[in-house]
Amino acid sequence: MASEISKDFIQNLEQLIQSNNDDALLTLLEEEHPADIAEIIDILNLASATYLFKLLDSERTAEALMEIDDNDREKILKNLSAEEIADEIDELDTDDAADIISELPQERVTEVISEIEDDDHAKHIVDLLRYEEGTAGSLMAKELVKAKENWTIPICVTEMRNQAKEVTRVHSIYVVDKNDGLIGRLSLKDLLVASDKSTVSDIYIPKVDSVNVNDNVEDVARIMQKYDLEAIPVVDNENHLEGRITIDDIVDLIKEEAEKDYQMAAGITEDVEADDTIFEKTKARLPWLILGLFGGLAAASIMGGFEDALLTYPELFYFTPLIAAMAGNVGVQSSAIIVQGLANDNIRGSMFNRMWKEIGLSLVNGIILAGLIFLFGIFLNYDINISITIAISLIIVIIIASLIGTFVPLMLNKRGIDPAVATGPFITTSNDIFGIFIFFFIAKLILGF
Amino acid sequence: MASEISKDFIQNLEQLIQSNNDDALLTLLEEEHPADIAEIIDILNLASATYLFKLLDSERTAEALMEIDDNDREKILKNLSAEEIADEIDELDTDDAADIISELPQERVTEVISEIEDDDHAKHIVDLLRYEEGTAGSLMAKELVKAKENWTIPICVTEMRNQAKEVTRVHSIYVVDKNDGLIGRLSLKDLLVASDKSTVSDIYIPKVDSVNVNDNVEDVARIMQKYDLEAIPVVDNENHLEGRITIDDIVDLIKEEAEKDYQMAAGITEDVEADDTIFEKTKARLPWLILGLFGGLAAASIMGGFEDALLTYPELFYFTPLIAAMAGNVGVQSSAIIVQGLANDNIRGSMFNRMWKEIGLSLVNGIILAGLIFLFGIFLNYDINISITIAISLIIVIIIASLIGTFVPLMLNKRGIDPAVATGPFITTSNDIFGIFIFFFIAKLILGF
Numbered sequence: 001m002a003s004e005i006s007k008d009f010i011q012n013l014e015q016l017i018q019s020n021n022d023d024a025l026l027t028l029l030e031e032e033h034p035a036d037i038a039e040i041i042d043i044l045n046l047a048s049a050t051y052l053f054k055l056l057d058s059e060r061t062a063e064a065l066m067e068i069d070d071n072d073r074e075k076i077l078k079n080l081s082a083e084e085i086a087d088e089i090d091e092l093d094t095d096d097a098a099d100i101i102s103e104l105p106q107e108r109v110t111e112v113i114s115e116i117e118d119d120d121h122a123k124h125i126v127d128l129l130r131y132e133e134g135t136a137g138s139l140m141a142k143e144l145v146k147a148k149e150n151w152t153i154p155i156c157v158t159e160m161r162n163q164a165k166e167v168t169r170v171h172s173i174y175v176v177d178k179n180d181g182l183i184g185r186l187s188l189k190d191l192l193v194a195s196d197k198s199t200v201s202d203i204y205i206p207k208v209d210s211v212n213v214n215d216n217v218e219d220v221a222r223i224m225q226k227y228d229l230e231a232i233p234v235v236d237n238e239n240h241l242e243g244r245i246t247i248d249d250i251v252d253l254i255k256e257e258a259e260k261d262y263q264m265a266a267g268i269t270e271d272v273e274a275d276d277t278i279f280e281k282t283k284a285r286l287p288w289l290i291l292g293l294f295g296g297l298a299a300a301s302i303m304g305g306f307e308d309a310l311l312t313y314p315e316l317f318y319f320t321p322l323i324a325a326m327a328g329n330v331g332v333q334s335s336a337i338i339v340q341g342l343a344n345d346n347i348r349g350s351m352f353n354r355m356w357k358e359i360g361l362s363l364v365n366g367i368i369l370a371g372l373i374f375l376f377g378i379f380l381n382y383d384i385n386i387s388i389t390i391a392i393s394l395i396i397v398i399i400i401a402s403l404i405g406t407f408v409p410l411m412l413n414k415r416g417i418d419p420a421v422a423t424g425p426f427i428t429t430s431n432d433i434f435g436i437f438i439f440f441f442i443a444k445l446i447l448g449f
Numbered sequence: 450m451a452s453e454i455s456k457d458f459i460q461n462l463e464q465l466i467q468s469n470n471d472d473a474l475l476t477l478l479e480e481e482h483p484a485d486i487a488e489i490i491d492i493l494n495l496a497s498a499t500y501l502f503k504l505l506d507s508e509r510t511a512e513a514l515m516e517i518d519d520n521d522r523e524k525i526l527k528n529l530s531a532e533e534i535a536d537e538i539d540e541l542d543t544d545d546a547a548d549i550i551s552e553l554p555q556e557r558v559t560e561v562i563s564e565i566e567d568d569d570h571a572k573h574i575v576d577l578l579r580y581e582e583g584t585a586g587s588l589m590a591k592e593l594v595k596a597k598e599n600w601t602i603p604i605c606v607t608e609m610r611n612q613a614k615e616v617t618r619v620h621s622i623y624v625v626d627k628n629d630g631l632i633g634r635l636s637l638k639d640l641l642v643a644s645d646k647s648t649v650s651d652i653y654i655p656k657v658d659s660v661n662v663n664d665n666v667e668d669v670a671r672i673m674q675k676y677d678l679e680a681i682p683v684v685d686n687e688n689h690l691e692g693r694i695t696i697d698d699i700v701d702l703i704k705e706e707a708e709k710d711y712q713m714a715a716g717i718t719e720d721v722e723a724d725d726t727i728f729e730k731t732k733a734r735l736p737w738l739i740l741g742l743f744g745g746l747a748a749a750s751i752m753g754g755f756e757d758a759l760l761t762y763p764e765l766f767y768f769t770p771l772i773a774a775m776a777g778n779v780g781v782q783s784s785a786i787i788v789q790g791l792a793n794d795n796i797r798g799s800m801f802n803r804m805w806k807e808i809g810l811s812l813v814n815g816i817i818l819a820g821l822i823f824l825f826g827i828f829l830n831y832d833i834n835i836s837i838t839i840a841i842s843l844i845i846v847i848i849i850a851s852l853i854g855t856f857v858p859l860m861l862n863k864r865g866i867d868p869a870v871a872t873g874p875f876i877t878t879s880n881d882i883f884g885i886f887i888f889f890f891i892a893k894l895i896l897g898f
Binding site for chain 2: 033035042067157160161164165188189192193225226227228230247248250251254255258259261262263265266267268272273275278281282285286288289290292293295296297299300301303304307310311314315317318319320321322323324325326328329330332333335336337340341344346347357360361364365368369372373376423425428429432436
């Protein structure tokens with residue numbers, strides 16, 4: 001399955017758009033899934049994309065709108081009237097609808113909301129807009145299926161039929177008491193299996209995981225993953241059922257988080273894609289390169305301070321890129337392990353134990369690598385003192401680099417800063433400088449220049 | 450929610466285990482979710498963990514077994530008899546059961562399978578073991594709910610009640626023809642809403658996404674994410690319904706993939722956790738460090754070849770760490786963007802366009818950075834020729850590093866190699882060497898030593 005969108009298909013589509021052949025366009029796109037329409041929209045230019053959005057039924061374009069690239073969406077929405085946007089919004093679940101509306105410029109929000117046909121839908125969306133980004137409230141949807149504990153099964157089934165029509169996917173039926181307080185859940189499976197004589201209170205499961213509207217979305221993601229939940233109800237401070245979060249939103253969140261960590265490790269500050277403009281890419285990449293540049297200038301100054309050694313021990317200068325690279329690599333490795341450990345919540349044990357373990361590990365790696373350097377020195381007939389200097393420096397640099405790589409992300413995390421910023425140019429650059437300084441300092445001690 | 454496991458709790462638990470106080474242990478753990486039990490098992494030592502596994506009901510431990518660390522699981526399974534393992538397997542869905550069995554040493558597999566009480570369950574597991582790792586078949590579960598197209602709604606509901614008892618979560622009901630060929634699906638919601646007089650063929654949705662047992666799991670993950678599917682049926686080459694894959698398995702897969710990419714970018718070859726042993730960590734980290742070491746040695750040799758310049762232009766040697774760091778950083782940035790683009794399937798357009806865009810971007814970044822270097826040179830009273838040399842070299846090194854970073858992962862991907870190996874020590878090391886060589890080569894051209 002998964003129809004690939006061919007070049008021919010796009011060319012054909014563009015020709016039909018240019019000749020305003022709406023009937024042929026509708027037939028051509030009739031069978032396409034919204035996700036495929038989104039992919040097509042991403043490829044087309046803005047004029048063609050807008051044309052398609054106005055032509056196609058909002059039932060199909062609304063979901064496509066959710067899937068396309070943020071920048072494309074912003075541009076297309078600019079080309080649509082408030083009424084046209086409201087038509088799209090009418091087709092979306094409240095969580096997606098609120099996301100779209102929150103992306104609109106402030107002056108259009110009220111206009112679009114007033115054009116939404118279903119008043120309840122509009123009220124729910126406005127309600128969701130209250131929550132701060134990053135909270136469970138901002139991620140939840142108002143669509144859910146709930147049962148009162150005193151309903152009989154036949155009443156419940158009838159109610160479910162009505163409620164289910166409004167909800168794209170029924171995961172769980174939440175059970176509430178007469179004050180709308182969450183008291184449990186009812187799986188659809190249990191409802192299918194139940195006898196008609198029982199009531200909801202007989203068959204509901206009184207244990208239900210829930211999160212608070214103000215909980216952090218990352219914590220919600222962790223809970224849903226840990227307990228393998230496909231949906232989780234969201235309650236306010238009085239335990240009133242306010243909405244639910246589904247696993248598909250969490251999947252997107254996990255992917256975004258992982259991509260952000262990866263980009264930070266690679267020294268890219270903002271979400272940037274292969275096809276973004278040069279300006280967008282420069283903005284994302286240049287800051288880290290400037291950091292690296294200053295690191296390099298600092299390293300050059302340190303080396304300039306040891307110019308007395310230039311004539312007697314030129315090898316020291318040949319080996320600085322090696323020392324800097326090893327310090328950087330070790331630091332990145334150590335910090336990556338900590339960053340992943342923190343993300344997966346499995347960093348345990350005391351700081352003291354961790355320190356000794358890192359030192360032990362670095363000693364093992366350092367001694368092996370120093371041995372290799374030493375062999376290389378013999379092979380190339382280096383002065384034995386120089387080989388010893390490089391070998392000892394390497395071991396010490398590796399130990400210090402791994403300690404920096406381990407404890408910087410731990411400290412950042414303690415202060416509430418994303419530890420992922422530490423894996424990448426930041427740690428490479430600082431380790432370069434430390435590494436080179438330590439190297440020349442030890443060389444001075446041993447060789448006495 | 451999400452009960453945190455306190456130190457006191459663990460100490461209390463360990464004391465109860467040491468005094469063989471089984472009743473108190475059972476009461477203490479009565480309310481714990483399998484995921485929490487897994488967390489407890491991960492903290493306890495092997496003897497205590499095994500004790501708990503033997504004490505607790507396999508209904509509770511089976512799921513915990515799936516959640517704990519691979520190494521811990523291997524050790525605990527070694528301490529359990531074939532019958533005890535079969536008890537756990539009996540409680541698990543076929544996909545998880547097959548995963549556990551495939552981790553057992555070859556000689557225990559047959560023994561454990563023969564101890565499984567439910568013959569159908571055993572048959573299904575053996576069936577799943579046939580599929581190669583990385584295929585949809587190896588990821589799917591045999592548990593699913595299916596309806597025949599000619600059933601009436603009341604028959605269907607009765608059948609669903611029976612089938613649903615065997616399945617942990619009902620996502621969709623798959624509809625098959627009389628040859629067990631997949632022809633569509635039936636949502637539980639539609640079944641709830643349907644009138645008793647219709648048959649399955651009246652209300653089923655004839656459009657159903659499916660994947661083949663031999664499809665790659667990464668493609669399955671991409672399809673399920675793209676179309677926001679919570680479950681997808683898996684068919685064989687004759688379109689017979691063989692199993693289904695659910696979103697929770699995909700969530701795990703996405704996380705693992707992202708972690709693997711991140712680890713490769715950081716120069717860690719194997720899955721390694723913060724609390725692994727020194728030996729495990731050395732095995733994961735040392736190979737990349739050795740690669741870095743050889744890169745450094747190559748750089749040292751290149752610099753040694755230009756020793757004539759040492760006396761006249763010592764600044765060139767002070768600036769090698771800067772050049773190497775910039776080449777490495779630019780290469781990692783470029784490759785990370787390509788690796789993510791490939792993972793998200795949004796690399797489009799010709800290679801030629803991409804090349805010009807990278808060169809343009811590098812020129813912008815390079816000129817800004819070279820300008821900064823130049824200012825620094827004026828500030829520190831460097832010979833103007835040296836400043837010009839460093840600035841021009843920096844621009845050229847950045848262009849070449851970004852081209853290497855862009856095209857190496859693209860080429861690897863074309864040859865079926867995971868492009869993520871290119872983001873990290875591999876590209877940093879090769880760019881270090883290229884960078885330093887280009888730097889001295891250009892310096893020789895300009896300064897003429």
